[in-house]
Structures are given as structure tokens and as C-alpha cells.
Amino acid sequence: MGKKRRTGKKEGVLLTILVLFCTFLTGCAFLDIKDGGLGMTNPDYVEPEEESTTSDHTESPDLGEFQKEGTTSWLTEAGKAALVEEQEWLRDYGAAFGASFLGYTPDYSFPGKEYQRAETYPYLDGIPEDHIIEYTGDEWYVIVPAEDGWKISIESCSWNDDFTESRTEDLLWESDDGLPLILQCNLSDLYSNVQVTARKGSREVSWHPYYLTYAGEIEPTDGVKQLLSGSYMPEEGYLYGMEGSWYCDSAKTDAGEPYFYSVTFMTGEDGYPLDMWYYGGLLDGEMEDIRFFWDGNYAYGDPLGESLEFWLNTPDGTRSGTIWLELDGECLTIHEMEGEAFFPFTSGSVEKFYLHPVAAAGENYDYSSNEIDVLLAQSEVQERLELGMAIRDVDGMDTIRGEACVLFALGTEHPDQFVAEYYYAVSSSGLVYRMDDLTGEWEPI
Structure with a gap:
């Protein structure tokens, strides 16, 4: 018999070694960084890239900063400068906030007054709607906190029968951003229907918006000042150089x-x-x-x-x-x-x-036959006419301080009669007098 080849055993050993070697190589492919923390890593493993929503991989902006900047973005350079000056003025007087009367109108757009308002209060140019508080009434005010940190609250209020005490009701608006705001309020010229309160730490200042027609300014109180921008008397306009x-x-x-x-x-x-x-x-x-x-x-x-x-x-x-x-x-x-x-x-x-x-500045002018225009220029007369009163001529004239004066009565018109409540006299030189109800004497306005 011929001899058997002995290569079978050797081939089996080689096959076994080859299989083990392949198993080892294949096993390495599975022993990567995902292998349960066995301390074995695959040096050829590459972490897959996460999908990005942006193609250029730029960092997204800080939205918080943008929102913070957006709260004052409506202020122009002129508005910012005017606001800084206004707030410095208020702090110099220790005020919590300042206010000015903007006018009587049912609509804040103030048709025809945009130019004058922008000149006087440039920080109101572009003011956003969330800083315009519209409540019942036709009086409009601008309110400026003295600085950041004052929390301004606006609440509706009601009064007792004799208007000596008020109580707050609904919260209409609140903010501590230190920025100007616009407020519409007041159905009556006699009392306010809102209360404005400023709080900072232990200090609290409250104010009921009220406009003093004869003074051309708001009625101030402790901690509340007339704004610098609106604290001047006009030097032009009616009876100041007009034709x-x-x-x-x-x-x-x-x-x-x-x-x-x-x-x-x-x-x-x-x-x-x-x-x-x-x-x-x-x-x-x-x-x-x-x-x-x-x-x-x-x-x-x-x-x-x-x-x-x-x-x-x-x-x-x-x-x-x-x-x-x-x-x-x-x-x-x-x-x-x-x-x-x-x-x-x-x-x-x-x-x-x-x-x-009418007379130019410095001229001695005769107002004869034009006395009614002079009388209507008086703020207290305007205010009473707005309340529904009427003006009547009074027969005859009176001599006051050596001048002949035309007489007028201001009162209420009833269906059957006119009831005079105030008497005025206007001289030919343009002086206006009001009669004292108690003494019957004429006193200059």
C-alpha cells in the first residue's frame, strides 16, 4: 500500500490558524468606541457628523441680546439725546418721573401736530404701540421715568362723592424699562380717572394726571415734575407776531x-x-x-x-x-x-x-371792535367754553384804570334764559379783567 500524505493535518492547522486570524480581524471591526466601555477602541473609527441646519456652520445669534436691543431701537439719535437730558433734569430735582400735557384729541396721531410734537419731544418719534396706553378720555400726556429701576404702574381709579379721596381699581399697564410712555385718560377736567404710581425700593410716588390750563403745565406733586421739554411758555403764535x-x-x-x-x-x-x-x-x-x-x-x-x-x-x-x-x-x-x-x-x-x-410786538395798538378776540385768547375762557358755556355781550361799558372797557358775560344757555356766571371786561389797549364775585371789583387776568 502506498503511504498516505501527512499534509492533511498540516492543512487543518493552517486552516484553523487562518480562521482564527480572520475572526480576530473581523472582531476588531466590532470593538469600537460603542463597545460598552470595555476600554477597547477602533483607531479607524470616525465619529459621524451631525446634520446642520446651516450650510456654512456659522454660530446662531444671541436672541436675548437682540430682544434687549430691540426695546430701545425705536429711539432716534436725537431722541436718545433728548431723553438723556430730560432724565438728568428729573434726577437733579429728585423726581421719580416727569410728565407733560400733549393736548385734547380722541386720537394720538394728533393730525397736524406731528412736526411740533417731534420738535418738542423727539423721544416720542416712532414710539411703539406697547408704550401707548389708551384709556377712557380725551386728554393725552407723555410720562418719562427719571431712570431705569422705577416701576411705573397705571391703574384706573374712582373717587368718593366729594372728590377728596380716590381708590385704585384695574391695573392698565406696568413696566420698569425706564422708557417714555404716552397716556390717554380723563373724561372730566375736574378729576382724573387714572393713577400713575412709580415704585423703587422703599420709595413710592403717586400722581393723578391733571392739566392746569391757566399755567400751561401739569399739576405737579412731590416726586413729579413738569418735563423740561414742555416747561416753556410760547413766544410765538396767537398775539405773538401773527397778522x-x-x-x-x-x-x-x-x-x-x-x-x-x-x-x-x-x-x-x-x-x-x-x-x-x-x-x-x-x-x-x-x-x-x-x-x-x-x-x-x-x-x-x-x-x-x-x-x-x-x-x-x-x-x-x-x-x-x-x-x-x-x-x-x-x-x-x-x-x-x-x-x-x-x-x-x-x-x-x-x-x-x-x-x-393785531399789534406787532412792542406796538401800542387799539383793539377797539376786536375785544372778543382778545378775550377768547384767555385760557380760562377757552376752558369754560369747552365745558359748554357761552359768551354774551353786556350792554354798556365800564371805565377801569382810566380806560373804557367792553363788557362780556360767560355763562350757561338754558332754553328760556341765559344765566351769567362770570363777567369780563376788555380795554381798547388789550387788557382783560375778571370781576371778583365777592367784592364786585375788576381784577386783571
Whole structure:
């Protein structure tokens, strides 16, 4: 028999070694960093990249910083500078916040007053809606905290029967960001329907918004000051360099009753439009029965100033439109053009007016036949007319301090009679007097 080859055993050993070697190599492929912390790693393993939502792998911005910056982004450079000055002024006087009266209007847009408001309070330019608090009333105020950290709260309030004590009710708004805010409030000129409170640490300051018409400023209290921006008396406008008022006595109502209008276009020292005063009523001979008194603003509608856009504040809201002017010497013809009627109480759309001039600064002027315009320039008279009172001429004249004066009565119109409540006298030199109810003496305003 031939001999068997002995290679089978050797081949089996080699096969076994080869299998073990392959198993070892294959096993290494599974012993990677995911292997349960056995301390064995695969040097060829590469951590897979996580999917990114951005192709350039840029870092995302800090949204918190953007939101923080956004709270003041509406302030212009001029607004920031004015706000810094305003707050320094308040801190110098130890005030918690300051306030100013912006005007009477049902709408904060203040048609026609944007330019003046931006000039006086540049930090209100672009103020966001969440810093405009609208509550019941037609008075508007700007409020500025003295610095960050003062928490400003605005709450509605009510009063007892004799208006000596108030109590707060609903929280309307609250913030401690130290930024200006706008507040609409007050149905009555006699008492406020909101309370503004500032709190910081142990200190607390409360104030009920109230406007002193005769002073042209807010009524201050401890810790609350009139804002620097609004703490000056005007040096232009009505009776300060304007040309005069325009008077129409030829209008008639639909029933044929004689009617009059008086309108004054006030300009600033630069000659640009400022404010407008407008009043009128029934005529009985030379007696004027004043039925309305409005204030407002106007702007030139064309480069020549022949058309005017007007905005008038009335008890029913803002009346606006466009009028066309034709000037011929001291005669002014006013045409209604677009929008709401400029002559709402008569049937005509075109009326002729004549100039009632006033004195230039420093001149000694005779106000004879123009005394009613002088009287209507008084803030206390304006306030009482807004409350619904009426003005009547009083027969006869009186001599006060050597001057002949025209007499007027201010009171309430009833269906069967007129009840006089205040008496005024106006001299030909433009001085205005009020009668003291107790003594009957004339005292200058």
C-alpha cells in the first residue's frame, strides 16, 4: 500500500490558524468606541457628523441680546439725546418721573401736530404701540421715568362723592424699562380717572394726571415734575407776531339766520404754520351768540400757501379737509375743497372774510371792535367754553384804570334764559379783567 500524505493535518492547522486570524480581524471591526466601555477602541473609527441646519456652520445669534436691543431701537439719535437730558433734569430735582400735557384729541396721531410734537419731544418719534396706553378720555400726556429701576404702574381709579379721596381699581399697564410712555385718560377736567404710581425700593410716588390750563403745565406733586421739554411758555403764535384774525359776518344758516365766523391762522417766528383758532355763532345785530370754539392745526397744501390742509379738534372728534384761499388786500375768500366742511353750520361753501389786525410786538395798538378776540385768547375762557358755556355781550361799558372797557358775560344757555356766571371786561389797549364775585371789583387776568 502506498503511504498516505501527512499534509492533511498540516492543512487543518493552517486552516484553523487562518480562521482564527480572520475572526480576530473581523472582531476588531466590532470593538469600537460603542463597545460598552470595555476600554477597547477602533483607531479607524470616525465619529459621524451631525446634520446642520446651516450650510456654512456659522454660530446662531444671541436672541436675548437682540430682544434687549430691540426695546430701545425705536429711539432716534436725537431722541436718545433728548431723553438723556430730560432724565438728568428729573434726577437733579429728585423726581421719580416727569410728565407733560400733549393736548385734547380722541386720537394720538394728533393730525397736524406731528412736526411740533417731534420738535418738542423727539423721544416720542416712532414710539411703539406697547408704550401707548389708551384709556377712557380725551386728554393725552407723555410720562418719562427719571431712570431705569422705577416701576411705573397705571391703574384706573374712582373717587368718593366729594372728590377728596380716590381708590385704585384695574391695573392698565406696568413696566420698569425706564422708557417714555404716552397716556390717554380723563373724561372730566375736574378729576382724573387714572393713577400713575412709580415704585423703587422703599420709595413710592403717586400722581393723578391733571392739566392746569391757566399755567400751561401739569399739576405737579412731590416726586413729579413738569418735563423740561414742555416747561416753556410760547413766544410765538396767537398775539405773538401773527397778522391777525379773519372775520366773516355775511354767512347764513339754512333757516336764513345771520351767522359769523372768526378764524386765526397762527405762525411761528419762522413764518411756518403753527396753530389755528376757529369760532363762530349766530348774529343778532352786533350781538354775537358764540356756538362753537375749536382749536387745531393747518399746513400748506401747495408751495404758494394758497391751499391749506386743516385739522380741527371738536367735541365730536377731529374735523379735517382742504380749503382754497383767495387774498385780495384785506379781503380773504375761503373755498371749501375736499374733506369735511369748513363751514359746517351754514349752507354756503364759499365765504368772504375781512382782516382784524393785531399789534406787532412792542406796538401800542387799539383793539377797539376786536375785544372778543382778545378775550377768547384767555385760557380760562377757552376752558369754560369747552365745558359748554357761552359768551354774551353786556350792554354798556365800564371805565377801569382810566380806560373804557367792553363788557362780556360767560355763562350757561338754558332754553328760556341765559344765566351769567362770570363777567369780563376788555380795554381798547388789550387788557382783560375778571370781576371778583365777592367784592364786585375788576381784577386783571
